[in-house]
Amino acid sequence: MKPIFITIQLLLISFSLSAQIGRTYPDGHGGRVFFPFGDISFADEVVEFQVGDPGPIEGYGIPEPILGIPDYTGDFEKKYTTLGYGGSLTIKFTDNILYDIPGPDLYIFEIGPDVEPVEVHISKNGNDWINVGKTGGGLSEVDISEYVNESDIFRYVKIVDVKDGKSGRWPGADVDAIGAIGSSINFQLSSSVLFDFGKATLGEDKTELKSIGEKVSEINGLTVIEGYTDNVGSQESNIDLSKRRAEEIRSYLINNHNIDEGKIKVYAFGEKNPVADNTTEEGRSKNRRVEIIVFPNENEERKGVVGTWDAGKWGDLHIYRYGDKIAGWYESDGGEIVGELTDPYTIEGKWVENGSRKECDSYVYDRNHWGSLKLKFSKDYSTFTMFWGYCDSPADEKGLEGVKK
Template sequence: MPRTVLFLSIMLFVSGGFIFAQKGTGKLYRIDRYESIYLPLGKISFADKLIEYKVGTPPPIQKYRDSIQCLHEPNYKNYQTPNFVSLGCGGSLTVEFTDNGFMNLPGDDLYLFEVGPSKEPAKVEISENGMDWIYAGKIAGGKSSIDLIKEGIDTETVFYFLRITDLKDLCKSKSAGADLDAIGAINSVIKLTINADVLFDVANYDLKETAKQGLDSLAESIRKVDKATILVEGHTDSDGDENSNMLLSENRCISVKNRLIEIFGEDSLYEFEIKPYGESKPCVPNDSEENKQQNRRVEITVLPSRDYYESISRE
């Protein structure tokens, strides 16, 4: 489901598992006394909205039922300090990522910061829209990472919702059920979708003057990541010749890429790629003028740098 801010539809995701320095963004989070996990986009990588909390039976004691303790960065200190939430036996928790999302990218995609003296197994499901759910795997004991590729989940969908359900293995403690401190997306990108009519005149690939100002503003979102690969994808509606539409989308990608290079400077740590699609990947059917306008778009995806993915592949 598109998320719109003015003429921008903004989606953020995450990728990683290997420690790779991106100044100002990536961050290490301690798992236990000896281990930490690296999240390339740092503090924005966490679930930040509670959708639903269903306490299981038997429930945990009252002080461990503050459900918002699972949001944002982890802050667990010890079992006696109630800065985590317990699900109760068979209980569940549903959260939303509002300033980022997550995808099936190389390496582990999610990490659930499960805490407490016992680490109970739980089922994890994910959703693009909060209504249609897909099984994503389970956490068990000391293993709290999820790799979506193992469940055959596609590599193009952006997910914003996660639901975790306790599997009723340990139900007799004061904090019955799985205990959660935070839910983080390891695998991360920033994706911005721009209506092509805002950037270009009809059948033209020269940027409007007003579009240049818009891209200047958009660049501030990109600067949240200090080193990245910036992928520019171009799409058209189905009007006109297929080959002409492919050429038009390619030239529009080049125009946007060149403008971003102007903004960031030749010496920036950003690498650029373009992918023109023409009319081949509509987001809605080309059966009305309104839909055609939605299909005329430029998508900018900010991914961790090539060096980062090469580091993952060497693990």
């Protein structure tokens, strides 16, 4: 019998290296929050929405505005979701996952003068839930550490309004976005691309797998490979097939990308946790997949330039670091910095503001007020000197000095 070859495009969901760069995002209350994995850290899909009773006025009780990066800037923009009194909303991460890192792991971007509390639940599969506490009282971040095990992977978050405020046009919590601070990249690969039908031997075309292998080796942390199938066939045979396929990918990564054997874990889920409807061929094809999650290397040195500096007329400058990538913001007008460490004492990158004396022809983070930036730190990091320029011109203008707080 002739073997059946199926080619379906790789499901590599909106991954690009630039989106991986860490950035700070407005917290809705005058500050900013650092997300090491940048834009991919935020919710990707709405799974379920039960608007509360009473609900909000027309146009606000819809779930989609909660997806993606926090984007609410003004009073009447429909860029947030009002839960309504007792309402609940479940989202899923698809190109990233949530896990426990030191400090807060999850951030709920609630808007408005009063932070209306929500109860937060997380889940690995969308069925079994762990209550990880409440936001509120000015606190919008959640630390999941006391509820989970190390490197547990979560893909679902459910928020439930705790019935604090019944009145008004927007009863219940108003949420702009949900983001995983403790986040990592999730690659989703279609088995049809990697394997011949029903087989666990890698096919000829390894182009995409190779490019993922390069990224995995670049991140150089713990790698988890999860095998999944559709629901055709017995549960045992599906577990077995998903296991053999995940192990084949594991061998490929070890043999071709020098990934340390001890740093790869394999899990076989068979037909569990479907991502699509198993009653259609299209859905079954999406469910036949391998997911690869790479955790950042925790032992990485992240000190030095990290902290808060008194930066004169800029106000306090907060600097964060993920690997050699740098992000920060300053309190005077919420301007951002983004860049990288070019040596242990030098940050080179850009500043971005809402307003400055000059407009550039191009945009950085949707703004045309930006320029080049260089910060040179003293050997003990107690001070820095800033150099800057407008737009594309070099950072050769000497600017303010910073003193570590």
